[in-house]
Amino acid sequence: MKSTTRRSFIGNSAKAGIASLLIAPSLHSIANTIPAEVTGPLSNRFKTGFDQQPLAYAYNALEPYVDAQTMDIHYNKHAGTYSKNLKEAALAEKVETSKSVEDILASISKYSSKMRNNAGGHFNHELFWKCMTPNGAGAPKGKLLAAIEKQFTSLDGMKKEFSQAGKDRFGSGWAWLVLTGENKLVVSSTPNQDNPLMDLAEVKGTPLLGLDVWEHAYYLKYQNRRPEYIENFWKIVNWDYVAERFSNK
Numbered sequence: 001m002k003s004t005t006r007r008s009f010i011g012n013s014a015k016a017g018i019a020s021l022l023i024a025p026s027l028h029s030i031a032n033t034i035p036a037e038v039t040g041p042l043s044n045r046f047k048t049g050f051d052q053q054p055l056a057y058a059y060n061a062l063e064p065y066v067d068a069q070t071m072d073i074h075y076n077k078h079a080g081t082y083s084k085n086l087k088e089a090a091l092a093e094k095v096e097t098s099k100s101v102e103d104i105l106a107s108i109s110k111y112s113s114k115m116r117n118n119a120g121g122h123f124n125h126e127l128f129w130k131c132m133t134p135n136g137a138g139a140p141k142g143k144l145l146a147a148i149e150k151q152f153t154s155l156d157g158m159k160k161e162f163s164q165a166g167k168d169r170f171g172s173g174w175a176w177l178v179l180t181g182e183n184k185l186v187v188s189s190t191p192n193q194d195n196p197l198m199d200l201a202e203v204k205g206t207p208l209l210g211l212d213v214w215e216h217a218y219y220l221k222y223q224n225r226r227p228e229y230i231e232n233f234w235k236i237v238n239w240d241y242v243a244e245r246f247s248n249k
C-alpha cells in the first residue's frame with residue numbers, strides 16, 4: 001500500500017472505530033499479495049496460488065494452544081520452503097504458475113516426487129492457517145452442522161473420528177474432513193504432504209478442514225503429546241471458514 005493511501009485508509013478507519021482499524025488492514029494486505037499473474041484462477045479465494053499468503057493473525061494469536069515460536073518457524077521456515085521448492089519444481093517441469101495448485105494436485109501422479117511433496121506441502125499449509133482462528137472456535141452451524149450430524153451422528157462423533165485419524169497417523173501426515181464427489185462428508189488421513197485433492201489419494205475429495213500432525217507442528221510445546229495438541233486444535237478451529245468451503249464446493 002502506498003503511504004498516502006495508507007494514511008487516508010487509517011483516517012477513514014478511525015472514524016469507523018478501533019475494531020475495524022485492527023481488522024481491516026490485515027484483510028487488505030492479503031488481497032494485495034495476490035500476484036498479478038495469478039489473478040485469473042485466484043479471483044476465486046478458494047483457489048491456491050504458488051506464493052504464501054500472509055497470515056491473517058499474529059504468531060502469538062493462537063496461544064496458549066499453538067505457541068508463537070512454533071507459528072513463526074512453521075510458517076516462515078517449513079511452509080516457506082514448500083512454496084519455494086514448489087516454484088523450483090514448476091520451473092523445472094514447465095508448469096504454468098498461473099495455474100492454481102489445485103489443478104496440479106488433480107494430476108499429481110504425472111509429476112516428480114519433488115512436485116508432489118511441495119505442491120502438497122504448500123497447499124496443505126495455506127489451508128491449515130485459514131482453518132484456525134484466534135477468535136474462539138465456536139461451532140459449526142446451519143447446513144454444515146446438519147451434514148456433520150447426518151454423517152457422524154453428532155459433532156462430537158466427527159471430532160472423535162478426526163482426532164483418532166490424527167493420532168493413528170504413524171509418522172508425519174495430516175487428518176482431514178473431506179467432502180467427496182458424492183457430496184458425502186468423510187474423515188481421512190494422508191501420509192507426508194499428500195492430500196485428498198491428489199489423484200493418487202486413497203480418499204479423494206475437497207478438504208474442508210485439515211490438521212497438520214507432523215512433529216514440527218507441535219513438538220516445541222507438546223513434545224510427544226500429540227493427542228493433547230489435537231485436543232487443543234478444536235479450541236481454535238475456524239468453523240466459519242470450514243462452512244464457506246463447504247458451501248462453495
Ligand code: MN3
Nearest residue numbers: 078212214217
Ligand atoms: Mn507443517
